[in-house]
Amino acid sequence: MKYKLIALDVDGTLLNDDHSLSPENKKTVAEVTRQGARVVLCTGRNPKNAIPIMQEMGLTGYVLADNGAVTVRVEDQEVIHQYPMDGRGLDPYIEYCRHRDIHFDVNTAFELYVDNVAHLTKEAHFMYEHLQLVPASLPAWGEFREPIVKFTVFSSAEMMDEAEREWSTWIQSFNIQRSGEFFIDLMHPEASKGNALKQLAKQLGIRQQDVLSIGNYYNDISMLSFAGLGIAMDNSPVEVKAAADAITGTNNENGVSEALIKYCLS
Template sequence: MTYKLVALDVDGTLLNDDHVMTERTMNTVMEASNKGIEIVLCTGRGPQNTIPFMEKMGLTGYVISHNGAATVEVETRDIVHQFGMDEKALNPFMDYCREKGVHFDVNTAFGMYVDNVETLAGPVRHMYENYLMLPSNLPTWEELKEPVVKFTTFGEVADMEAVFEDWSKWTLPFNMLRSGEYFIDLMHEQASKGNALKQLAAKRGLKPEEVLAIGNYYNDITMLTFAGMGIAMDNSPVEVKAAADAVTASNNDDGVHEALVKYCLS
């Protein structure tokens, strides 16, 4: 099969555990692009800390950001599509986080907000530095002019498991998913990487069987199952591997390079 679009997750997939895209992987992605394959980064990150990876590779086109909640055109920064949330329905979740001491941030397509930037320290500040983002102070809902597309909590694995268990007992108006060991995301109930990739493929006139997707975590399952070829990284949980059509090497062993050579460049 000749694949015309490749959707790549970023953290844990395109990047190694040091948050670095190796020269080997970068050159292979660029080679695939030079052969006419459209490259789309499909990530839990926002566009502002995803687009620089596209620009570093000299790529244009689109990024699917915030786990599918916002699709953005690289060159213009235009929002092609976004799933806006009912922000007032987030109030009980914010109250829970404040009561339990769980860190959270609120995301619009291009903005990220926390309760108090001045109090960010330790692992929380280090996390934002790793992801090349520094949030702003959260305004009131009335002052926030752009739609909220994602609400994220961050903490130790055991703490996130406890939060996930608690919220699973609620009647949720949102799509809740684990986007990493240390993260829980709430989004519009229709927002997912798979839905966003499906919309983008239709916009580009592509069938699912012309799409290849590579990812490593639970938030990638919907895009792996939408694509004609879904590839899990070796560092993926067993459930993600089970949802994929194939498994490649880990993110620390240039698994994206290996998969693109095997399925796109051979």
């Protein structure tokens, strides 16, 4: 097996547009692990709804969650590494969102907080139910007992475009990532999928050239660039494809399976 560490994005990559794991992808992932590769998920998701996907594939190991802001071991859900944020630095962004009725949430490794859980919109309720997450109401910063690792905003694509443009003019205290058409994530300046993957590879004693990554969106560019072989899905934006070494099929065409067969099993 040429590649010893394989990092897979989840939504838009491993899962199809119905957010389901196809039998083809599951079978091929099982085969590359049988032949000795380590497969990890590198996702914008919270560990709580990333670990079940690892379990569905029958895998142990690691999830690099919240865009690399937190790395968790699957077997015992122990936090191996995290990049803590200063919550008080989020105050201007929260004020911006409140003024424009943009939904936001604040994440620790395993918990998620919203402005007021009793006043969630129908769209937010649907999103959290779909992601199998149960939010709580945001406490004061001094009441947090676990490090904050990610701040996420969720609204229309137009609102996200506007926020992204506006925030790019502010003094940058965070790594701001467009993680989906309707999502923007703020994290510690050093938190990224690429840095988390680099750190894990070093911990496991795996060389950069022995790492393969597959992703489909802007928040995947750092891990596509770090890996010895970075593969973009065909459903990726052009900028993501430009950062990759190769292109595979779409997430609805079992592109992950196609890439693993071509580059790992052939």
